[in-house]
Structures are given as C-alpha cells and as structure tokens.
Amino acid sequence: MKKVIGLGDAVAAIPDGAVLMIGGFMGVGTPPRLIDELVRQGKRDLTVIANDTARPGVG
Known part of the structure; x- marks a missing residue:
C-alpha cells in the first residue's frame, strides 16, 4: 500500500527530541x-545527522 x-x-508527525538522518x-x-x-513548525531539541556541507549558510 502506498x-x-x-x-x-x-513534519507534524516528527516529535520534538527526534533523531533525523538526512x-x-x-x-x-x-x-x-x-x-x-x-523550523517553521518550531520543532525543538532535534538531533540531525547529516553529511552534506556543500552549501554554507543554507539549511
């Protein structure tokens, strides 16, 4: 089922304090x-694991 x-x-389904890998x-x-x-929804205390630093000042 799709x-x-x-x-x-x-994003509303992502709780504050979640760990996200992008x-x-x-x-x-x-x-x-x-x-x-x-950011718009004001999510807080997130741990974001990311490997892309190609665009300084974006994201």
Whole structure:
C-alpha cells in the first residue's frame, strides 16, 4: 500500500527530541524544504545527522 502525505503533515508527525538522518551530496538530494518546515513548525531539541556541507549558510 502506498500512502503519500504532504510535507507539513509529515513534519507534524516528527516529535520534538527526534533523531533525523538526512542525506545528500554536494547540494544534491539535501532536503531544504524539509529543514525549512521543521523550523517553521518550531520543532525543538532535534538531533540531525547529516553529511552534506556543500552549501554554507543554507539549511
């Protein structure tokens, strides 16, 4: 069964204090919309594991 939900609903399901692992390489595949939505919704105390540092000042 395939279920698609919107970005806002997906982020709403992430609790404060969650651990998130995001990917990408040299700016490709990184989820800037996800990061922006986490900030917009005021998510707190997150641990974000990421390996992409290709775009300083973004995300």
